[in-house]
Structure formats: C-alpha cells, structure tokens
Amino acid sequence: MVAAEAKSRSRSPPATTTNGEASWPKDSAVQFFHSVDPTNHFAAYVCTTPMAALSPRLLQSHGWLYGTLLEDFSPHNFRPDKKETWPRVLPDKQMRFTNRSSRGKCGTVGTERRVHPKHLRKPCPKKPQLSVVFVRWGGEDNVSGPHDSEESNDGDWGTYGCPPCDDYISALTRQAIMLHPRLNGEAKPLNFEIFSLFVRDSNDVRALCGMAHWVASCLTGKKTCTFWMLWPAEWEDTRGQDYAAYIERHAFFWGNASLRSGWDSDRLPTPCRPI
Numbered sequence: 001m002v003a004a005e006a007k008s009r010s011r012s013p014p015a016t017t018t019n020g021e022a023s024w025p026k027d028s029a030v031q032f033f034h035s036v037d038p039t040n041h042f043a044a045y046v047c048t049t050p051m052a053a054l055s056p057r058l059l060q061s062h063g064w065l066y067g068t069l070l071e072d073f074s075p076h077n078f079r080p081d082k083k084e085t086w087p088r089v090l091p092d093k094q095m096r097f098t099n100r101s102s103r104g105k106c107g108t109v110g111t112e113r114r115v116h117p118k119h120l121r122k123p124c125p126k127k128p129q130l131s132v133v134f135v136r137w138g139g140e141d142n143v144s145g146p147h148d149s150e151e152s153n154d155g156d157w158g159t160y161g162c163p164p165c166d167d168y169i170s171a172l173t174r175q176a177i178m179l180h181p182r183l184n185g186e187a188k189p190l191n192f193e194i195f196s197l198f199v200r201d202s203n204d205v206r207a208l209c210g211m212a213h214w215v216a217s218c219l220t221g222k223k224t225c226t227f228w229m230l231w232p233a234e235w236e237d238t239r240g241q242d243y244a245a246y247i248e249r250h251a252f253f254w255g256n257a258s259l260r261s262g263w264d265s266d267r268l269p270t271p272c273r274p275i
Helices: 005-009 166-177 202-210 212-218 249-260
Strands: 016-018 021-023 029-034 045-047 057-069 088-091 096-098 130-137 192-199 223-228 231-233 246-248 265-267
Touching (some): 166 192, 202 246, 202 249, 212 249, 223 249, 246 249
Parallel strands (some): 130 192
Antiparallel strands (some): 016 021, 029 057, 045 057, 057 088
16 A cells, blocks of 8 residues: 555655756655556555455555655656666555465565656645456466467457456556546546455455455545456356356355445446346
C-alpha cells in the first residue's frame, strides 16, 4: 500500500519550473505511478500487508506510490528513447513488493527504478477517482489464454481470451480503464488504482466473507468497483486446467455479496446470476 498521507508534507526541496517543465532536486519526496502487466507472473505487486499471506491475497498492481528522487532531474536532459535519462526513484522503505507466485513469503523492499516523467508528480493526498479490484484466479492450474492453442476452433474466445484469463484482464486494463477520459485525462492523469484479489479455490472465496471490511479499508478511491473474473459452477472443486477459475456457486454468491456490501458496484464476466 502507499505510505501515510503525512508523506505529502515532506520538507524536501520543491520542484522548480523552467519554461513550464519541472526540474527536481535530489532527495525530493515524489510520487510515481506503479503498474504491472497482469500477464507477468513474476512482476512486482505492492503488498497490502507486511506479513506473509497464503490465500486469498490482495495485491496492488496500479497506483501512485511514495518514493525519493535519487539524483537531480532536469527535463533538458530527458530523452524518451534513453531510459538512463529518466528520473531515478527509490520506493518508500515502508512498502513491500512481491509477485503473485510467492505465496507464504514476506515481501521485499523495493529497489530503485527509472520512471518516465509523465509518471512522476509531487506528493498529493487527493484520493483517486476509482479503486478497481479484480477477483482473479490464483490456483495451480492456469486458465488458458487466447494463444495457448495452436489451432483455432469454434470454441475460441477470440483475441482476448476468456474473461478469467490474464490476457483478457490485461486488455481490459489497457484498453478500457487506462483509456477512460475520467480516469486518465489531461487534467487528472492516471486517476485510479487497481488491486488483484487472488483466490485458489472455493474455500478462498468463502473466506472473503470474513475479510471484506479489511479489503475495503485498503482502497482509497472515491468510488470502488469489483470485477469477478471467475465462473460460478454447480460442481465441487476439481483439479485440471479445464476446471480452473470455476467456483462452487454458493461460495461464489456469499463471497460476492460480502465484497459488494457497501461498495458502488460489481461486474461479473458472464451475464448469469451467481445464485
């Protein structure tokens, strides 16, 4: 999660402006926009708790995080095609990062990174317009994507694959959320945050009933929305790729109802009701 809002009151030197462009002195407190491609199983998500967690796991993939500038930055030296000219930022030491595959392990402190100037700003305590939670499959059997089969057939899901697969979630993030004018406009760029709530089976979804209030406390957006990238099913959990992302319907309903309570809206990948 992002550090406390008190960070925005840092006494670090303010950015100076030359010809409308900001120059940042070394050791400035900044915010940088962190983003993770849902298809990358080894990308660094932000931990929502410093303690090791098995499942369900709530991890942040997109949002403004606090950090410190490691060297002076001037827009005159910036070259978009040369990453070595981008600002060097060190994430706040209070934050921990992990990947979706490291269940049961504590997160690690973030390492320095190069950040595009468009993804850098002065610390701002304002809440994002929208918090999005993708309830996603995190089981051992992967959900097939659009390019996992060599030959196309009548049962294909098309370019993006089926809703629970990582490719579909990636496309939804890039082509819908990140291109929405109210969430990424010129006046308020990247005005959202995205979390992934990984579940491995129906028991994990049942467990959401007891952690719904904690999940809500991790979100900072003015509005919230959950996308259930799972399928309700009549049968009990069954191993195998053909049964990945299927959740017993009663567990699906109660988990969905618990998270939906007090939130603005939720979205299901299919038009059917979960009951």
